[in-house]
Each structure stands twice: as structure tokens, then as C-alpha cells.
Amino acid sequence: MIRVGVDVGGTFTDIVLERTQAAGEGDQQVVVTKVPSTPHDQSEGVTEGVLQVCKIAGVEPGDISVLFHGTTVATNMVIERNGAEVGMLTTKGFRDILHMARHKRPHNFSLQFDVPWQSKPLVKRRNRLPITERLMPPTGEIEVPMDEDEVYAAAELFKKRGLDAVIVGFLFSFLNDAHEKRAVEILREVMPDAYICASSEVVNVIREYERFSSTAMNAYIGPKTALYLNRLESRLRDNGISCPVRIMQSNGGISTVAQSATHPIGLLLSGPAGGVIGGKWTGEHCDTGNVITIDIGGTSADISVIQDGELRIKNPRDTEVAGLPVLAPMIDIDAIGAGGGSIAYIDEGGAFRVGPRSAGAVPGPACYGRGGTEPTVTDAQVALGRLDPERFLGGDLSIDKALAEKAIKENIADPLGMSVTEAALGILKIINNNMALAINANSVAKGIDPRSFSLMGFGGAGPLHAVALGEMIQAKAVISPLQPGITAAMGLLVTDLKYEYTRSVLQTLNDADDEALAKINAIADELVAEADAQLDSDGIHADARTYTKIMECRYLGQGFELRADMPLVPLTQANKSEVIDNFFNVHKETYGHAFRDQITEGVTLRVIASAQVDQLRLPSLEKGGRKDPKEALLYTKDTVFDDGQPTATPRYDREKLLAEDTISGPAIITQHNSTTIVPPKFTATVLGHGDIRIERA
Structure with a gap:
């Protein structure tokens, strides 16, 4: 079997190929390489990298069994705000939900704050059209039937305006999705080429603003994401690579191209997630389950914590991208604009700053000789003699120390009256402090003591900064993985197939009678059936499937929920206390206290279906035991x-x-x-x- 993992970063695309034989038939081969990313079309760099790693490994591209891919296509679209033009049908009277949101100021004490859902809306107000219809809680009964003529008229108007995508978000559709389904049928009849989705299909849960925003996000990135994935498959086929393609998800699992195209919000942390998975896997090899990972590439640094060998999943209230809520499960990852390409500059007030602006892949740092004239973190490393021109990327990429020194001298050293060496050390000190503060925000601020954790630095620039960062946060030790620059790509080869399905339940658990528990169990069975249908289409045998049930709970009257594990067997009067106790324990861990005499309410039921794939295996090294060999x-x-x-x-x-x-x-x-x-x-x-x-x- 030949498996390939491809992780696309802002500057480089990383590729790892694993070739294994059947038991007893030979050794395993692991080959890695890097190629420059192609921001204008990531599929070009991906294909080039796959062909290159095949050439190095001596295998035919057509012999690849499966390709795993982590991508930043969806994330970049949101950050750069260059997604689709989206239309929306919503319940009459609720046209401005996406504008009003939660009436929260992003920064309470700032006079110049930006409100992203108003200044850069995913759906413009003129494209949000009200439809006469109304469902009523708590059963979802139809109070006002949907006016189909209004839906047809809205669809014709959207078609005339040439919109790429349309969403349907009706009030209380998580209780009854009949109106949304019918509206989608009409839209597809009138606009067969448009990207159309309903909130009940994307995130079938309570809270209309978060549900509408998540659905809008799905449609905003949907057309271009689907186009990219289809183009990638087509480009790979044109180069003789016809294997299945699997895509990394924000929750740390992998999914199919078809599923990723219909639910692209699951890809918003696709790139960074592979690195955290690779960090967890590496930690197991190093006999440590407590790891703080920092993935430092050319553009950003992604930080996460692995505690007791387990990934941390963000609470639903914290899952946002570019200031917009996204109700999709995500690994707890914080990203900052700090990487090898981060540009050093003197601001208008005369302060010495580094990042978040990056030189990226084009033109790249000044030392690359591709036209860049601004000094970057990589230029500082080169000027200090920490990166050697003859050894950089094994000599595949030439770098010029003189160009690095020139950029630092002209832009930083001379204006501040210091030497090039002092300016270069200053660049590293500033960027390291920025990253250390971000690490503390993801660890100390969340109850994690770094002194009992190892700091693992990876990405092309990770091991250059890891020891300095480890000293700053007082980490127990620092780990440089076997292939630091390819760790995220290697993480793709140790990731399981994973899907998550959700449904609102809204039921207090303490006084839940047998009828209420039966309803919860029925919802769980429906979600498992949805998961089975997807795994059937993936060709996963029933014996290879595993399921996890989670109840997102809160105290009655509380604003947001926490994830509490549920037993796999149906809920009964005898075992419902397990869910309540698990909620108390998570609340205690998260907030430092738990009120065990209060009523617990289940809000959302989540079923996670997964299937293990073959894991990347590394051979043990020959024992040396030498000192400074x-x-x-x-x-x-x-x-x-x-x-x-x-x-x-x-x-x-x-x-x-x-x-x-x-x-x-x-x-x-x-x-x-x-x-x-x-x-x-x-x-x-x-x-x-x-x-x-x-x-x-």
C-alpha cells in the first residue's frame, strides 16, 4: 500500500509518502519533501509535490492507494473575504438576525472596533429576503404555512442577480425542517447550478444567529471549495493519480471529497489540525501525553495543548473564524500571525514590530532573492548564521545572506541606530515574545501549567524557536519531531475517518421521565443511522466503526454548554446520572467549580462516528549512545x-x-x-x- 499526505501552508506545501508491504514481505519506506505553495491555485503545488515525492520514492503516481490532504482554501477565503455572493431566505420579521447578532461589542472599551458581521457581512442585506412562514416551539408545529409563491419569486430574483449560493434559515427549523426542505427544492428547481443549503442540513441546533451564521459561512465558502476539490481531483487524474482523496477536518478527523464539498465549514481548521494530530502521535513515541504544540510555518504559528494524550475540542461558544461563529467541532487551536515570513518594520510611532503581515511564498523573505526587500524572521535567522545557504532545504532553495543583511540594515538597523546583529536579535526577541504570550493564552489562561508539559516545535521554523519559547514558558522539555517541517503532513497519515452529527434536545436531565429519555434515545438512533449511511458510502465495514455520544449540557438558565460524555447504551433512569456527573466534572475543570445540587439541562446531542485507517509506522533507530558523534x-x-x-x-x-x-x-x-x-x-x-x-x- 502507498499512502501520501499533503499539507498546504502559506509558504511551502509539505508531502510525505509511506509505502508498506504485507506482513513479512519487506520493510516500510517513508519519503518526505517540500515544494513552494501556489497561492493562486493550491492544486498546482499539491500535484507537483505528489509527483516529486513519487519520483524520489521511485514509485509510479498511479500506484498511490490513497491521498490525504490538509488545506487552507476555506480559511483563506474567510480571512480575505473573497467567497461567494450569497442569498438568504428567512422567516419574515427576522431578516436582520445576521446583522444584529448577539448585540455584543467585540472590544468593550475600544472606540475604533470593527464589527465583522456588519462591516463585512457574509450575506448582504439586499440579498436577505423574508418569507411568510412560522413554526412554533416547543414542538415545531406549523403556525403559518410557507408561502411558496414568495419562495419562487425570491429564487427568480436571486437568479436574475446572478448569485452563486443561497441559504435557507427559518426560525425553529431544528424542531421541524419541513419548510426548509421545501424551500430548498424550489430553489434547486429554479437555480439548478447554484450552491444551496439549509440550516437544518448544516447545523441542526438551537440558536438562530449561530445557526444562520454557520449556514451562511458554509455557502460563502462552498462554491469555491467544491470547485477547488473537484479541480484537485481532476488535476491529479490528469497526472495519472486516480486514488481516493481524503480531506482533513477541523475536528481532527478525515472526510471524503463529497462530504467536504457539501459541508466545507468542517475544513476551516483543516491545515492546523493535521499538525496537532502529528504532535499527539509524536508525543506517544516520546512517552509523553502532555504536550504543548506550536506549528511555526512561513505565515502563522498554530498553538494547541494535548493533555493526557487527548486532544482538546473547543466549546461551541468559542468556535469562530475571523470573528464569526461557526458551529462546527474544532480542535482547540489558536493561530497568530507569526512565522518565518513575518515582516519586521518600524511603525508610524517609531516602535519596532514584527508581523502579522507576512512575505508569504511570493516574494518571500529577502534572502530568497525573489524580489522581497522587507526583512523577515527568516532573514534574521540567516543574518545570525543560524540558517546556512548550503544546507537550506537540502540546497533545493538558494538563500543569500547578503540580501538578508541588506534588508535588515536598511529597514531596521540604520533607522534605529543599531548594528545588523542587534536588529536581527531584536526581531527574534519580539517574535518569540509574541508567540510565548499566545502559548500562555492557550495554556496558562485555560488552567494548564506548562511546567509539567513538553513544548513541541514543528513546521519549517518550529525547531529554530522551540528552545527559546520553552525557556519563556518554563516548559519541562523541548521536543523536535523526526521530520519537523513535515509533521502536519505526517499527521494526515495517522488520522481516523470521522464524522459528527448533531441535533437539539432541550431536556432537563434530573427530572427526565422514561418518555423524555425515549425521545433522546430516538434522536441518538437517527444520528447513528445518518452516520452509518455515510460510512456505508465510504465502504467501511460495520465491525470497523466506533461511535461516541456526547451531550452538550448546561445548568438550567445558563447561557452556554459544555461537552459531557454519554454512555453508548441507551439512556435510562439508572445511567442518566453518568451524563450529569460528567458535566459537573467538565464544569469543574473548565471554571474551577461545579454546583452539584443544581439542575442540568441537555441542549444538543452529538454523535461522533469514526473508523480507524492504517497508521503511519516508524522504524526504531539503531542504538548509538554516542556523545557529539x-x-x-x-x-x-x-x-x-x-x-x-x-x-x-x-x-x-x-x-x-x-x-x-x-x-x-x-x-x-x-x-x-x-x-x-x-x-x-x-x-x-x-x-x-x-x-x-x-x-x-
Whole structure:
């Protein structure tokens, strides 16, 4: 079997190929590579990278069994606001729900704050048309039948305006979706080429603003996401790659192209999610379940926490993208504009700043020689001698130290009256402090003590900053994965197929009688049936399927919910207390207290269906146990560390290191896709599968 993982970043596209034989028929082969990303059309870079890794591995593209893909297409569309022109049908009287939202100011004490759902709406007001219809809670009975003539008229108007997508969001449709379904039928009849979806199909849960916003987001990114996925499959086929394609989801699972095209909001954290999965997998190899991951690429740094070997999933109230709520399950990841391409500059007030603006893949850092003239974090690393021109990406990409120094001198050093070395160290100090603050916001601010966690830095720039960041947050140790620059792509090959289905229940659990529990069980059965239908279409055998049931609960009268595990068996009077106790425990962990004498209300039922796929396996390294092994030594070159003085620093070839080898700092460990820095007074130890742990000597 040949499996390929492809992760697209802002600057580079990372590819890993795994070839395995049947048991007893030979060794496993793992090949990795990187190619420049192609922002104008990511599918070009993906295809080029797949063909390149096949050539390196000596395999035919047509022999690939399955391709796994993490993409930023959906995320970039929202951030750049270049999605589809969307129309909306909604209940008469509720046309402005998307404008009013929750009447919350994004920044309470700012006079210049921006309200993204008003300044850059996903659906313009002129394209939000009211329809006569009304359902009534709590049963969803029809109070006012839907006026189909109004729906036909609205559809004709949308067609005349040339809209790409239309959503239907009616009040209380999570209780009865009959009106939404009929409106969708009419829209598809009149606008067969438009991207159409109903809120009950996308997020069938309570809260009209969040439901409408999530559905609008799905339609806003839907047409271009579907076009990209179809173009990708077509481009791959044209190059002889006809294998199934699986897409990374924000919840840490993978899905099919068809499912991703109809529910693209599940892709909004597709890129970063692969890195967290890869970090969890690497932590298992390093015998640690407590890991803080930071994925530093060319444009951004993505931060997450893995506690006791488990991923953290965001609470529904926190799942937003670009300031807009998205009711889709997401791994708890914080992203900031900090990466190798982050640009250093002096602002209008004379302050020295770095990021969030990035040089990206084009033109890239000044040292790339592609026309960039502004200094970046990568330029600072080059100027300090921490990245060598002859070893950068194994020599595949040429860099020019003189160009890096020139950019820093002209834009930072001369205006501030400092040397190039001082300016370069300043760039790194600023960017590291920005990232350390973000790490603390994702850990300390959420009750995590970094002193009992290892910091894992990956992405092309991760191991360059990891030790400095580990010192700032007082992490127990620092880990540089086996293939830092490809960790997110490798995470794609250790991810399970996963789908989530939700339905509102709105039932207090303490006094729930047998009839109420029977309704909850019936909803759970319906969600499992939906999951089974999807897994059937994926060809997953029934024995390979696993299910998890979650009840999103709150105290009666509370504003938002927390996820509490449910038993897999049907709820009964005897076991409903398990859900209540689980809610109390999660509330205690999240907020530091739990009121165990209060009434618990179940709001949303969630069924997670998954199926394991073949996992990427790494061979164990041969045992070395050497100290500063000469066999791996490449050469020695002056490098500047925090003291500002050039220091003779040996370079080691990571591919020649063996298990239990130790390297004393200062040292730089090079490989094709990344560079690991071991500063003075630190020691690096090679672990059993090739990962490196760095600790104070």
C-alpha cells in the first residue's frame, strides 16, 4: 500500500509518502519533501509535490492507494473575504438576525472596533429576503404555512442577480425542517447550478444567529471549495493519480471529497489540525501525553495543548473564524500571525514590530532573492548564521545572506541606530515574545501549567524557536519531531475517518421521565443511522466503526454548554446520572467549580462516528549512545546566539544520528525540511524513533 499526505501552508506545501508491504514481505519506506505553495491555485503545488515525492520514492503516481490532504482554501477565503455572493431566505420579521447578532461589542472599551458581521457581512442585506412562514416551539408545529409563491419569486430574483449560493434559515427549523426542505427544492428547481443549503442540513441546533451564521459561512465558502476539490481531483487524474482523496477536518478527523464539498465549514481548521494530530502521535513515541504544540510555518504559528494524550475540542461558544461563529467541532487551536515570513518594520510611532503581515511564498523573505526587500524572521535567522545557504532545504532553495543583511540594515538597523546583529536579535526577541504570550493564552489562561508539559516545535521554523519559547514558558522539555517541517503532513497519515452529527434536545436531565429519555434515545438512533449511511458510502465495514455520544449540557438558565460524555447504551433512569456527573466534572475543570445540587439541562446531542485507517509506522533507530558523534558532524561555522557574539558552532546531519546519541550545545542539527537549534548550556538527546528531546545541561 502507498499512502501520501499533503499539507498546504502559506509558504511551502509539505508531502510525505509511506509505502508498506504485507506482513513479512519487506520493510516500510517513508519519503518526505517540500515544494513552494501556489497561492493562486493550491492544486498546482499539491500535484507537483505528489509527483516529486513519487519520483524520489521511485514509485509510479498511479500506484498511490490513497491521498490525504490538509488545506487552507476555506480559511483563506474567510480571512480575505473573497467567497461567494450569497442569498438568504428567512422567516419574515427576522431578516436582520445576521446583522444584529448577539448585540455584543467585540472590544468593550475600544472606540475604533470593527464589527465583522456588519462591516463585512457574509450575506448582504439586499440579498436577505423574508418569507411568510412560522413554526412554533416547543414542538415545531406549523403556525403559518410557507408561502411558496414568495419562495419562487425570491429564487427568480436571486437568479436574475446572478448569485452563486443561497441559504435557507427559518426560525425553529431544528424542531421541524419541513419548510426548509421545501424551500430548498424550489430553489434547486429554479437555480439548478447554484450552491444551496439549509440550516437544518448544516447545523441542526438551537440558536438562530449561530445557526444562520454557520449556514451562511458554509455557502460563502462552498462554491469555491467544491470547485477547488473537484479541480484537485481532476488535476491529479490528469497526472495519472486516480486514488481516493481524503480531506482533513477541523475536528481532527478525515472526510471524503463529497462530504467536504457539501459541508466545507468542517475544513476551516483543516491545515492546523493535521499538525496537532502529528504532535499527539509524536508525543506517544516520546512517552509523553502532555504536550504543548506550536506549528511555526512561513505565515502563522498554530498553538494547541494535548493533555493526557487527548486532544482538546473547543466549546461551541468559542468556535469562530475571523470573528464569526461557526458551529462546527474544532480542535482547540489558536493561530497568530507569526512565522518565518513575518515582516519586521518600524511603525508610524517609531516602535519596532514584527508581523502579522507576512512575505508569504511570493516574494518571500529577502534572502530568497525573489524580489522581497522587507526583512523577515527568516532573514534574521540567516543574518545570525543560524540558517546556512548550503544546507537550506537540502540546497533545493538558494538563500543569500547578503540580501538578508541588506534588508535588515536598511529597514531596521540604520533607522534605529543599531548594528545588523542587534536588529536581527531584536526581531527574534519580539517574535518569540509574541508567540510565548499566545502559548500562555492557550495554556496558562485555560488552567494548564506548562511546567509539567513538553513544548513541541514543528513546521519549517518550529525547531529554530522551540528552545527559546520553552525557556519563556518554563516548559519541562523541548521536543523536535523526526521530520519537523513535515509533521502536519505526517499527521494526515495517522488520522481516523470521522464524522459528527448533531441535533437539539432541550431536556432537563434530573427530572427526565422514561418518555423524555425515549425521545433522546430516538434522536441518538437517527444520528447513528445518518452516520452509518455515510460510512456505508465510504465502504467501511460495520465491525470497523466506533461511535461516541456526547451531550452538550448546561445548568438550567445558563447561557452556554459544555461537552459531557454519554454512555453508548441507551439512556435510562439508572445511567442518566453518568451524563450529569460528567458535566459537573467538565464544569469543574473548565471554571474551577461545579454546583452539584443544581439542575442540568441537555441542549444538543452529538454523535461522533469514526473508523480507524492504517497508521503511519516508524522504524526504531539503531542504538548509538554516542556523545557529539563525529560521524554526523558536517562542519563548524560561526553562529550568533543571545549574547550577540559569534560562536564556533558545529553542524550535525540529523540523518546520521542514532538512538541515545547526545549533542551538547551550542550546536545546529540540519535536515532537509527544518533546522534544530541547540543553544549553549543545553543538551539534545536522540530518542528511539529519531525525535530529539532538548533540555538544560
